[in-house]
Amino acid sequence: MVRKRKIDIAVGREALGAWAADPTGVPRPTLANAVRYTLEELAARAPGPTTEVRVPPFGAVQCMDGPRHTRGTPPNVVETDAQTWLELVTRRLTWRDATYNGRVRASGQRADLSELLPMRGLLAETDS
Numbered sequence: 001m002v003r004k005r006k007i008d009i010a011v012g013r014e015a016l017g018a019w020a021a022d023p024t025g026v027p028r029p030t031l032a033n034a035v036r037y038t039l040e041e042l043a044a045r046a047p048g049p050t051t052e053v054r055v056p057p058f059g060a061v062q063c064m065d066g067p068r069h070t071r072g073t074p075p076n077v078v079e080t081d082a083q084t085w086l087e088l089v090t091r092r093l094t095w096r097d098a099t100y101n102g103r104v105r106a107s108g109q110r111a112d113l114s115e116l117l118p119m120r121g122l123l124a125e126t127d128s
Contacts, residue, residue: 005040012037017123019086032058035082038089041119050110051076055085066110076108091118 007015015033019026026034035058042053043061050066052074064076080088084103087093095114098104106112 005044007033007037007040009037012040013123016086016090020090020123023083023086031082034086035059038086038119038122041122042113042116045119046116051078051108051113053077053113054079055082058082063116064110074108076110078104078106078111078113080104088113088117089119089122 011033015026015030016037018030019034035055039053039055039059039061043063046063046065048065049062049068051064052060052062054060054077056079062074080098080103084093084098088095088098088104093103095104095112095117099106
């Protein structure tokens with residue numbers, strides 16, 4: 001099932017580009033749009049109900065194919081802050097470094113996003 005995006009792709013790219021140009025100086029609404037856009041993109045690229053990725057207070061998505069979780073705390077959870085999430089998405093930080101340094105909390109057998117991050121093509125079509 002394809003979910004309708006809440007963040008327009010052009011708006012999301014613009015917000016992510018603004019964050020990339022000045023990671024600590026973007027306004028909160030721009031940061032929120034960048035995070036929500038990238039979370040929606042993750043869910044589109046790796047659809048499924050198995051792993052919950054949380055970036056409080058901006059959003060959370062379920063992704064990755066596998067068993068569905070329906071009640072209580074999900075068994076596979078990834079949680080981090082907005083800056084760390086966007087650094088992971090844009091290749092400024094590796095999954096290994098982020099988990100080793102405690103900037104990402106990942107629990108469960110299917111909570112490893114290293115194969116999905118960074119996400120290419122988010123800033124421009126020529127992004128490799």
